[in-house]
Amino acid sequence: MRGGLPLFRFKGIRVLVHWTFLLLPAYIAFMGWSEGTAMTEILVEIGLVMIVFVCVVLHEFGHALTAQRYGVGTRDITLLPIGGVASLERMPEDPKQEFMITVAGPLVNLVIAVLAFGLIAITGISLLLTDLFNDITSWNAVLSFLVMSNLGLFLFNLIPAFPMDGGRILRSLLSMRLPRERATRIAAGVGRFLALGFVAYGLLEGAPFLALIGLFIFMAAGAEAKQVAQQSRMRSILVQDVMKMDPLCLDQAMDLQSAWNQLTFGEHQVLMVLDQGRYVGLVGREELRSAMVIGSPGTLVALARKVAPVHSTDPALPVLQRMMAEGVPAVPVLVAGSATAVLTRDRLMDAFNSQLADKR
Ligand SMILES: [Zn+2]
Known part of the structure; x- marks a missing residue:
């Protein structure tokens, strides 16, 4: 109408x-x-x-x-x-x-x-x-x-x-x-x-x-x-309902080709960059691919984007809104204080879409 x-x-x-x-x-x-x-x-x-x-x-x-x-x-x-x-x-x-x-x-x-x-x-x-x-x-x-x-x-x-x-x-x-x-x-x-x-x-x-x-x-x-x-x-969906545990974690000194091999081998969408076990930032699959295409030399630390982490018990909807606003494909998740999981935009969208389709 x-x-x-x-x-x-x-x-x-x-x-x-x-x-x-x-x-x-x-x-x-x-x-x-x-x-x-x-x-x-x-x-x-x-x-x-x-x-x-x-x-x-x-x-x-x-x-x-x-x-x-x-x-x-x-x-x-x-x-x-x-x-x-x-x-x-x-x-x-x-x-x-x-x-x-x-x-x-x-x-x-x-x-x-x-x-x-x-x-x-x-x-x-x-x-x-x-x-x-x-x-x-x-x-x-x-x-x-x-x-x-x-x-x-x-x-x-x-x-x-x-x-x-x-x-x-x-x-x-x-x-x-x-x-x-x-x-x-x-x-x-x-x-x-x-x-x-x-x-x-x-x-x-x-x-x-x-x-x-x-x-x-x-x-x-x-x-x-x-x-x-x-x-x-x-x-009612919380971050912990959608997040992916045990994400791919690589050291910041790793070269891009090795990182790409590991990412594609494990079919990950995102990897977490660490410095001696401490969270440094995230690198998405697309960013890594673009860097490979233009042939940038260097290591992961140059690509790592410092995305602020969220808590596993946070509600997921505002996190999705934040990801949209910041244009990031994923956020790290703090579980019991340390960044040990990631939440990707794709997984969130899937979760919300299945709620929309659900005609309970
Ligand atoms: Zn009226």
Whole structure:
């Protein structure tokens, strides 16, 4: 569901309209036409739906601009016929930040409703309970429509059907007390249960959009729960689960050809350079090969790269991020204080990839 027609940009955030959004006015026009509704009334209905979507955009900006305050960017806001989606680069794992970002959207709708209600109260005319279609062109009718629709958006979004706003609020509140994975599992379970309710109600009562929203929520809740579970499994991998014990250790005075022979004989990816048994640095297979190709003379000490060691009990994910940032293919591992193992980027990637593929 990515991409769409760009509408405008505000504070660096693009607002897009997905092509399926056009199905909405088309659907309203078709329903009106098939029931013999007057053209003006159909246009009014479409206009009212567009007003709702302006409020939806403001709601999404509530999320996006709050996220900006926590340094989280938003790629774009996309309008779909079932609502708006702000594509945040990430959701902060700090439950307080997730709570603030999430609650900001529905609060925008509450503020619009209160402001519109205030305007009605000031002008002294209450059309709040009158039939909208009897007097749609009046200013007060539009205001009362704003009150009703925004109260509706506010309450609907607070339904704890994860990953709807209410579900995210529930998850953030739970994860103040519980591990994030468990909190997500609970919120996703509640979300899927409610989503099935939406689908059933939508099908039985002839509300196809509600059924569609239910289906969407059901799938999205499962996907996000799975993603969080994967993240927490990846985080549970320690350096000692992936490291290679007994790496090839060679003295710094060894010439490159002999080192290459030993490296290829043992099918190692990396070798550890030692000076009288003490760790000096690492040499990767590629670096050694390049040095051989250009025919550099000399010994291993010239190639040894002093990569700072990690501990065997460290979590592996930050180590991978560090290796990527420093551009090193391996790090030495301290086991009980001395460098006696190596962790290569390839082994780490394999370990993480197998966690991703694992559909437990
Ligand atoms: Zn929202």
